[in-house]
Amino acid sequence: MSYEVFARKYRPQTFDDLVGQAHVSRTLKNAVAQNRLAHAYLFVGPRGIGKTSTARILAKALNCVKGPTVNPDGTCDNCREIAAGNSLDVLEIDGASNNGVEQVRELRENARYAPSKSRYKIYIIDEVHMLTAAAFNALLKTLEEPPPHVKFIFATTEPQKVLPTIVSRCQRFDLHRIPAKLIAGHLQFIAGKEKITLEPAAAHAIARGAEGGLRDAESMLDQLVAFCGEKIAENDVLNVFGFTSEQTVVDLMGKILRSETAPALDVLYQQCEAGKDMMRLMSDLISYLRDLLVFKAKPDALQEDVDPETQKALAAQAELIENDRLLDLIDQFAQAEGRMKWAPNKKLHFEVAIIKAIQSLNQATLDEVIERLGELRDGKTSTEKKTLAAAPERSAKQSSVVAAVSAASPAGNGEQKAPRVAESANGDDDVEKIWRRAFSKIPNQKAFVRNSAAVAHVLPSEGRHFVLGFSPDQKSPMDILSTATNRKLIETLLREVSGKDWTLKITVRENLLPKVQPAGENASENYTDDPLIREALQMFKGHIRS
Ligand SMILES: [Zn+2]
Structure with a gap:
């Protein structure tokens, strides 16, 4: 027997053979079983994932002598001719080379005659988007009033190029790229049949390289067998195709x-x-x-x-x-x-x-730079470990940012605004203290968060819940603190100052009096006027992102 490439030899012959397109095969099987057949089908999807195979299987299901059936026998004349691509009643047309209006007219002429020996005359037009506009229009006439014995199956990789009036007359099926695991499994199935030892890692590497296309994967396996014989390792795959592991x-x-x-x-x-x-x-x-x-x-x-x-x-x-x-x-x-x-x-x-x-x-984001500057102003040193919002990998570089800034403006230059709560090293559990320290660490540029936090009442903690209370008429600061990002920010700060993993609980209490925002808090919004910030902006010119 002559050599046959895997893609052809293992071409799916029944709906159940289709790999990774269960959503399509199930619908088509139901349509055939219930005899609810459309006049035209459109199969959409990238190349090599089974569009033409699905079309042929559907053709067999319709034209098998035992059909229409969900399980075409594959042995009758019709089935065998369709599988071999030489059935007189199933015409496979390549849209790329038969894209003119003449060919479509011919097709229309031909479609008028009854099928020679099967139930339906089936036209499979591959790459249907390649048809010219005139050809589409000619085709449209037939699609509008198709003879009852005619079925169209279109396949395309580029559905957006198909005339919308054509698409709307078809039942459309989108075939998916096949997940790498399914492709690897299918390759193992072929390897088993062919008595080839295929390392799982090798099968996965092929599947990855095929990017969801089964036909490509099968062709690659062909090539590997020719190159390595009966034993295929991951390295063979990587070497033959120049893939990186x-x-x-x-x-x-x-x-x-x-x-x-x-x-x-x-x-x-x-x-x-x-x-x-x-x-x-x-x-x-x-x-x-x-x-x-x-x-x-x-x-x-x-x-x-x-x-x-x-x-x-x-x-x-x-x-x-x-x-x-x-x-x-x-x-x-x-x-x-x-x-x-x-x-x-x-x-x-x-x-x-x-x-x-x-x-x-x-590159530090603007947020991060400003946050560091705020710390500097508060008289902290750049050696202090900072984890907030920044990935640890970048902290080395960022502390150099801070160092540079502190060199430019010596620390402790009297910019201190308000007296800060002293940082106590002992792990004091007093929630009030923890809150004051966490609050002082809210970055200055986060004015909304700061102002909202300023009006919160600290309530006794409940287990690992850190409880903030608001009076009933302070709903908007409460909402601001309640967003996921701000919640996370507060929780991070709480953890930083107390070393404890708190979960923030925000609640409304009838008996709480509304707190007034401390004056001057809004000044921080004007951060771009700050000489420190301006200096930093200059330093990072062109690199700052908001
Ligand atoms: Zn058959």
Whole structure:
């Protein structure tokens, strides 16, 4: 028997064979079983995920001599001809090369005649978005009043290019990219049939490289078998296709997040010397960042796509970076990817991207700068450990920011405004004291939070709940403190001053008198006039983000 590529040999033959498209196969099976068939179907999705296979299976289901049936036998003449692509009644047309109005007219002419031996005449038009406008219009006439024996199945990777009047006459199915785990499982299934030993890590590496396309994954497996024979290890996959291992991507990202410029560049150089595809590595890095972002939003969303090792890495690295910084990073790398595409020296652009990324991670946001300045003014030293809102990795760099600022304006220069509550080192549990100290640490530029906190009454704590009370007519300061961000800020401050993990409880008490805001609190809103801030703004010119 002649050699057949895996994608063809293991092409799904029944609805149940379809990998990763259960939502589509279930609906189609029901439609066939209940004989509620549309005249036209539109299958949408990226290439290599089973659109044409689904179309052929549907054609078999409709035209099998035992049909219409959910389980076409696959052995009758009709089924075999459809599978082989030479059925007279199932016409597969490539929209890219038959896109003219002439071809569509021909099709319409042809559609008038009854099928030669099957139940339906089925037109499968692949890449239907390639049809010209005139061809679409000609097709529309047939779609409006299709002969009862005619079914259309369209497939496209770009549905937005299909005439809306066509789309609206079709039942549309969106096929999804196939999760890496399912692809890896399918590759193992093929390996089992072919008596090939495929390391799980190798299967996963292929699946990752195929980016949700089953056909690509199968072709890669073909190539690997030709290259390595019957035993395929992860390294074979990485070497043959120039992929970088997931571990390396995680490692590189870790170094970037920890601002280790030289070691990060070393990873890049090693990969480059090993002949890895720089574009591929960049796109791996970006998709890893995307995973990180998704992970931060919904940790369990990636279970289907990511192996447990990577899950662990994501969990650890998600702690190191905030969302907006992450988004910035994705932007930066995506831009670098665009530049790399046409650049002869891709490594150079990659290097620059890494250095820039680390630099931008180290830039303090305006919030952070102002917060530090507030501390300076309060006479604290830069050696004091500060964890609020900043990732610990950046604190080294930021304390140098503070140091620079203190050099520019010697500490204790009499800027002290109000007498501050003395920082006592003993772990006093008195909630009033804790509150006063926490309150004093609310950054000056957070005027709303500060003013709202100023009118709160401290009530006796309840277990690990730190209770703040408001009088009934002070609802708006209460609402301000109740937002998740502000709550977190207060809780962090409480923990800082007391060393205890408090949960903030905010409550209304009828018997509380409204507190008046201390005068002068609003002065902090005018922070841009502050000479210290102005100095800092100059120092960070062009780098400050709000
Ligand atoms: Zn059949």
